[in-house]
Amino acid sequence: MRASIDVCCSLAGLLLFLGGVWAAEWPSEEAARSAFPLAHAVVQKHCAACHDEQQHEGGVQLDRIESLPTVATRSVFERVVRAVRDGTMPPEEAPPLSDAERDGLLAWADQALAAFDARPVPRNGSVRRLTVAQYRQAIQDLLGIEDDVTGSLPADAISKEGFTNQAATLQLSPSQLEAYLEAAERAVDAALVDVTQPPAIQRFRVQLGRGINQNPVADDLILGHISKLLPTADVLISEPEITKPFACVPIAMQRHFRFIEGYQGNDTVRGWRDFEGIEHAVFACLRGSDGDDAKDFLDPRGRGHEVVAGGLLLRPSIPSDRYLGVGSKYGPLPNFKVAVRELPDEGRFRITVRAACYDDLLVVPPGNMRGEAGIGVEATRTEEDAWSVDVPHAGIYLVQVGIAGLEPRVPQSDGQPAANSQELVLTIAERQVTSRWSQPACVVARLPHETVTIRAAYAGPEPIDAITLVPLDASHALAARLVKMEQRRPWLGVHLGLRRDCGSTLAAVGGPQRVECGELREYVFEGAMANFPNPRVEADNPNYLAGFREIAVRSEYTSDRDMPRLLVESVEFEGPLHDQWPPASHQLLMQGADADTSDPEVWACSVLRSFATRAFRRPVTESELGGLVKIWRRGVEAGRNPTQALRDACVATLVSPQFLFLVEASETPAAEPLAPEELAAKLSFFLWNAPPDAQLLEAAAAGRLQARLTAETNRLLDDHRFDACVDTFASEWLRLDHFDVVEVDQTRFPHLAKHVRPHLRRQPAALLGHLIRSNAAVETLVRSETVMVNEVVADYLGLEESVESGFAFVPVRHGREDLGGVITLPAVLAGLSNGREPNPVKRGAWLARTLIAEPPADPPPNVPVLEDLSQLSLREKLERHRSAQGCRGCHESIDPWGLPFEGYGADGRAIPEGDAAIETHARLPDGTEVADFAAFRDYLAEERPDRVGLSFAWHLATYANGRRPTPQETQWLTKMVGDVRASGGGLRDILHAIVGSEMFLTK
């Protein structure tokens, strides 16, 4: 029972049928008509009794079937063909078809379907709604805002081909239009300001450093349950002066408070209490990362965070599923955050972090029991806790700290120092590190040729009896590790969210930034407040803890490599952020304003003409403009000033069909060339998922776009905005939505952790973008010598030694049998599993549909129930299933494509050899036998590259046009791919050919 549900749900989600679409020849309608009388007799004799108007068993009515299908009955024809071919119809209890009857029926039906598909398809232009992503981008481009106003829009439906941008699936409902109206109001309100009022701006700074605050607040600060705050003496909060080239009003932060609960952690406290000072509004918080050794020293290389004179030192924040094996309520460690009571609700903001890469020391991991013998230089004790040593020559040294009476300690099994190890704070030439002493070999340091001071403080009762420097040869493993670490730079990440006791609501403010060594520098992170959660507490909320937001500042973790620490000197917030007044969004909206006129209506007309022209992606017509000006006039009549009255006219523009839809207007059913502006929009929404930029629109207006099509396409392809196209196309073509929902068994696959998944998810787009931009050959889709990885993905794939790119995806030569192409991507293969075991049926159907354009048929409506198979493995269940009668026919064309992938686990990685006997042999539908995955891949690359190329081209054309290619267009695609390959071309050439094709350029 279970097996059948499992299998069929997966099939239903995956499969689509195209039937005869891929047939090579198109017979005439005449053949179908002449074959009809015989077939009709068979239908009347064998089918009509159940499939008539009264009964229409299974939703199929056949008694009035005609010689050729119509748009409405085409799928009925498909079902008849499949049922008869598979032998599921007529049912067992009914008289069977004779061979002649069966052949005659099928011959007619095949011909009728083929003839139908060969008919010329009327074009009639198209009206296609923008997808949510396109709408978001269009609003942001048009208004110059970053606010994402699409939160309440429903997600776009996914078409049978996997795409969200298909005309047929982009529906519109009244509620959706209501949401568009609200979104438009929010967007215009964010863009337009009242220029007569100077802007109010909030700015505050949190400086960090040992003893930086000479007058710390006397209050015992508590911020909720497990309150972990930096000592008040190490934190200095200020509101720096705001200097702008225009008049503005600083928002003085509240410093007097009165609360009745929540001020003693989460304990219920009653009784009003007053609080004074900005220290009750801004907190430097380490909740979740401080307090016990296990958390402070999660990283065996030393304390995760420590305050030094110059600021706060942070090691990379280790994601909680990495150290706990499960998602934690408390986020990564260390978990430094500035908690803030008061932040603006709207507008843009800027968070500036003054930071540097620390000139760091490398703590020797526990287990390096004796350190290095050899010729050392002993330091001389000059004070109770200070030593001095003349470094004989500049170079790398192992610093050994001997503690009286202590023997080296055996580390714990997880690599952590022994449980009874005590803290040792070492400061060598002004550089501090806190670790737990396990052995004399403590730290590796690069030292100059001079006299160096070493400070050491050991937390245990025993005295330090000797500090020795041992020079390390460059070839020494520890020296090599230090050199590697010195070449790395930490990645600074900033996040914004709400403070809660449980579960992080933090969302990243832009991407992480690489922090350089040397002088402290300012790293700037900007965003729009509306895109981050708002606590929405009322002003008089009586709870001390209500309404806090958090700005998290981290050194972002990629893998366990040695990383120099991040030194954070200060964190500053400014918002609402204005670099000019009126703001850029306001000026953008006014850009067409006629400055010379004194007539407000002429002025409004000029503003709206420019705005609507940009919104509609073509010159606005006089009657359209008239409608907008009318709205403006009504606003003025209602007493609003001319600028305020623009608001409703702009909102109206944004809910107009000319903005919400990509319109290709047509006069006849025949194909007509796209108008220049229509082409500009189609090209740009295809290649950027965004509206055309000024250059495209100018080329269109000047009538040059057609002639410059190749050059413009290249410009769009090479622009970073092409990433938006690849992200969407890769994710929809390769059906990564399966990966989004697969729940992978965390006990079996702990390495497929939550923090890894987004990177695996991005890998296919990175690869496809690289392949298209570099015009790689079609074969590289299935077999390639390079993969695209960042440090997280490299770590996942066991390639961590080969990449030092942080979070950026870079091509890497993998030199491995199990990697290369889109068919070995973990996001693809894990998505096609049940989270525990690989699923060859899912993988087979995916490969057939996605990569060789031989999509299997839909599962039949009544999949037979299997007996209880709970004792069997998934593979055995599937074997039973596909050998059952009625299933075999389909599965013989599905499963062989999936069996060669059996060597990849549900985590999408190759299963280590020797785990179990894995059967990867398959007999493919064309009779080819492949012994294993390597042979299968060679077969695809060498025997079927035209099919792989066609599949890529067919899906890309579907995505580009917002509709499936017609059978004739598919024939053209087949020929085009052959031509491109014959001339040595690649994927980029295929894209160019599609853009230059009739199907793209006509409507």
Next chain:
Amino acid sequence: MTAPRIDRRAVLKGLAGATLALPALEAMGEAVTASQPRRFCAVYTANGMALPKPELGIDEWHWFPRVSHEGKLQFGESTKPLEPFCDQLSFFGGLEHANGPKADSHICSDMWLTGAPLQDPKPGRFNSVSLDQVVAEHTKQHCRHPSLVLSIDSGVGFLSRTSTLSYDLEGRPIPAENSPRRVFDRLFRGDASAKVATRDALGRQLSLVDAVLESANAFSRRLGHTDRETMQQYLASLDELEARLVASERWMETPIKDQDRSFLDLDASPEGEPASYYRSMFDLVALAFDADLTRSVSFMLSREDGMGISDTFPLKLGLPQTHHNLSHAGDREGLLAFAKYDRFLSEQLAHFFTRLTSFHDREGTLLDNTLVLYGSGCSTTHWPKDLPTLVAGGLGMGLSHGHSVRDGEQRMTNLYVSLLQALGIEQEAFADSTGSLRGPVFGKLA
């Protein structure tokens, strides 16, 4: 502008004023369904209920009732006040949120109506949409207020022990109201300045939609041979949107149903006597339902972890400790005191049911056409499994009552799907639901 649309709009406008009562508007059929209104009310109490272990010898104070051999509910002491409604309600045991045990147990009220993974939310989100807001989304076009969000403490509270049960479509907490007088003023009097602002906003939206409709019709005519399907969908949606705005505008001018509201005690407050406060709030809910001012209500009776004033209510009733402290009791005396507070809450709920049955709908009583969900986010304090849950009303929607349902461990969100379906909202999933509950209570739903 097409002629038929002007006509309808003119008719809608022409109906304005006191000459026509609500049923006539319903007869317009466009914005209001002709069928019997279906309503939803979620009532929450924090810290769970007293579920004494058998060895304490006070089984009769166990919140879950026993069932006789004939299958009749046998109410215990703490639910005895609900006995008169035994044919109008059912108890559910074994329900839980799959995310409950994973998250901090103090925040179970945040999850109660949402089922969201609060321990690991979507980046940038706080919660996900609550059940009452899904109901409101489907009923808002029929009444003046999409929903009524009530709580013992106003606002949203502190964001880990929120003082509201309701979260909007984007998962943001919706501030609650706690003052009977404020609720009354908003529902029945209408704040004059707010009214002006709402009317102004509606007027602007209407004239805007009007202009877009005019321009879109002209645009559509110019499209020549182009495929019209999408444009028609657009124009129909815009028509419908306009009708909704007209309906909202009409509500402003439509008098509220004439009701006897003399029994209301608007001076009741959370600082005063607990019973009169709860009863006043329940009375307001019943009146709002009767006048069809809203069809979705959430009411948080008390907050988790001893937050807020409700924690002191047991003290006011002469019980030895605060509500949160009582809930931690494991001994006989402590649990007995806790159970007595459960009984107090049952009395308030019985008052609500009495009120709901005193009003008559077109068919049946208000209770017959209202689903009341009552329960807590933990069974005993901080134990987010076996959530004490009671569903009352809805006989008019096809529910069958008088049952105690316990079918192993079931997802709370499956019950929510059943509730939505009973309300006529065709939604097959809610949050992490895996299906719906049928059984004796929902088995006869269409």
